Amino acid sequence: MSSTPKGVGLFIDGIYQGKTDQIVGNLAPGPHLVSLSEAGYEPWSQMVSVASGQITTVTATLTAEVNPDTGDLQVTSTPTGASVFANGNYKGFTPVDDSLDINDLAPGAYTLEVKKSGFQDYSIQVTVDAGKKVQVHAQLTPAPVTPATATAEIVSSPSGAEVYVNTVFLGITPLSFQNVTPGTYTVEIRMQGYTPYSTTGQVIGGQNIQISAALAPAATPPTQAPVSPFLAVTGLTIAGLAIVLRKQW
Numbered sequence: 001m002s003s004t005p006k007g008v009g010l011f012i013d014g015i016y017q018g019k020t021d022q023i024v025g026n027l028a029p030g031p032h033l034v035s036l037s038e039a040g041y042e043p044w045s046q047m048v049s050v051a052s053g054q055i056t057t058v059t060a061t062l063t064a065e066v067n068p069d070t071g072d073l074q075v076t077s078t079p080t081g082a083s084v085f086a087n088g089n090y091k092g093f094t095p096v097d098d099s100l101d102i103n104d105l106a107p108g109a110y111t112l113e114v115k116k117s118g119f120q121d122y123s124i125q126v127t128v129d130a131g132k133k134v135q136v137h138a139q140l141t142p143a144p145v146t147p148a149t150a151t152a153e154i155v156s157s158p159s160g161a162e163v164y165v166n167t168v169f170l171g172i173t174p175l176s177f178q179n180v181t182p183g184t185y186t187v188e189i190r191m192q193g194y195t196p197y198s199t200t201g202q203v204i205g206g207q208n209i210q211i212s213a214a215l216a217p218a219a220t221p222p223t224q225a226p227v228s229p230f231l232a233v234t235g236l237t238i239a240g241l242a243i244v245l246r247k248q249w
Contacts, residue, residue: 001034004061008038009101013157014174015212016092016100023055028216032157036060037103039072039133071128073102075114077138081208082116083151083176090176093153093210099135114138115178117151118206149179150207154187157214161191173213180209189213 001010002021010017010024013033017024020036029052035045041062050056075084077094084091084100087110094100094114105128114122119140126134154163156173163170165187170177173189182205189197194215203209 002057002059003036003044004059005038008036008041008062011035011037014159015155015157016095018095019098026214028157028214030217034058036062037101038062039074039101039103040065043104065131068131069107070104071107071130072133073105073110073112073126073128074099074133074135075102075112075138076100076136077114077116077122077140079116079119079140081210082114082119082122082138082140083153083178083208085113085115085176086110088113090153090174092174094138112136114140115151116140117149117208118143118147147206149181149205150203150209152177152180152203152209152211154189154211154213156189156191156197156212158191158194161189161194161213161215164188164190187211189215191215194218 001024006021007019010020010022011034012024012027014035027050029050031047031049033045034048035043037043042065044060044062046058046060048056048058073086075094076099080094080096082094084094084102086102086105091102092100107128107130110126110128112124112126120143122138122140124136126136128134154173154175159173161173163173163175165185180203182203184200184202186198186200195218197213197215199211
């Protein structure tokens with residue numbers, strides 16, 4: 001992926017991949033939405049189909065905004081890898097050697113929060129003006145004690161997939177969780193027409209976990225298996241755990 005100008009934010013199926021120019025690998029064969037976003041330029045996007053074992057070349061020329069009616073935010077943090085929220089809405093995490101660009105915001109006041117496990121939350125009020133770019137750097141302060149919980153961000157390509165944690169449905173990607181209790185978790189990401197993604201791991205207090213799942217199209221449509229009496233009983237047990245997990249996540 002190359003662009004004019006260079007160094008603009010690159011997203012594949014809504015997942016941030018870094019700055020242009022670069023090669024993005026490990027994509028599932030099939031169509032993907034490629035988007036470019038940079039302060040001061042009109043957003044650019046295009047559906048691109050990739051084939052297994054091949055490199056698809058994409059070039060784009062961005063058009064400068066003329067009298068835009070929106071503004072932009074660029075957020076960095078020390079350390080990086082912190083979750084960013086604007087008016088309580090999750091916007092992504094601060095990348096290494098780069099800024100998280102939150103573009104095309106309606107003019108007005110915003111509460112910006114930057115959070116990372118092991119550090120005190122950072123909060124600031126910012127005002128976005130049309131045609132202007134606001135840069136915010138969050139210098140995070142270590143928490144006075146070792147945190148007992150962790151944080152987690154779960155994204156998928158394509159987005160809009162269902163997320164199950166220990167078989168309990170917790171929402172649609174992208175998702176961000178705070179105050180995750182240490183323990184062993186199995187995360188499954190499901191979307192109709194795609195092969196489910198599953199991973200199991202141990203969560204330790206103070207971690208900032210990031211899960212990015214590239215879903216591959218399913219060879220055949222999934223079929224619904226009959227529910228056995230054993231699964232019905234198991235479902236009642238899981239329902240009881242759901243309330244606890246929702247409080248923890």
